[in-house]
Amino acid sequence: MDEKKQDETLVNECDEMEEEAVDEGVCVSADDETEEVESPDKKRADEMTALAQRLQAEFDNYRKRNLDLTKRIREDATVEVLTRFLPLTDVIAQALTMISDENVKKGVVMIQDEITKILSNYGVVEIEAEGQPFDPRLHEAIMQVPAKTEEEKDTVNQVYQKGYKMGDKVIRASKVIINK
DSSP: OHHHHHHHHHHHHHHHHHHHHHHTTEEEOTTSOEEEOOOHHHHHHHHHHHHHHHHHHHHHHHHHHHHHHHHHHHHHHHHHHHHHHHHHHHHHHHHHHHOOOHHHHHHHHHHHHHHHHHHHHTTEEEOOOTTSBOOTTTEEEEEEEOOSSSTTTTBEEEEEEOOEEETTEEEEOEEEEEEO
């Protein structure tokens, strides 16, 4: 009987040790190997880490969206201001055809060159139109004339008002007369 009592005592002690090990976050297997059991603190720490990573990713996305929005707003404002200069270029070109005094003409050409330089600094370029194939994205047809040859069909015959673009964005389409 003593042997039986000793076995029971050993089993009870072993059970108590297992319970203590589980409470401490360590599990003792039958082979006396220890394995880490996730404690509530470790689980909470992992959740907080994942939350922090998600928040950081969301903030990075927010920052990128904000930079893109700021860039678009800046470009739109630039285009708005530059489009107000375009009628000035038309008026100066018209004035140059009417001025007969060479000294005055030189002064107006200097003004025209400065305005052109300002526009080119912002990436604004004139849309080449005369003799080019008609492109509704770049040209606005205001009139049609009969084509003299088959090759001239659907090409720009004459530019009524110059068009401009900034990069790939058309600021003002060229008003043109096309061959049909």
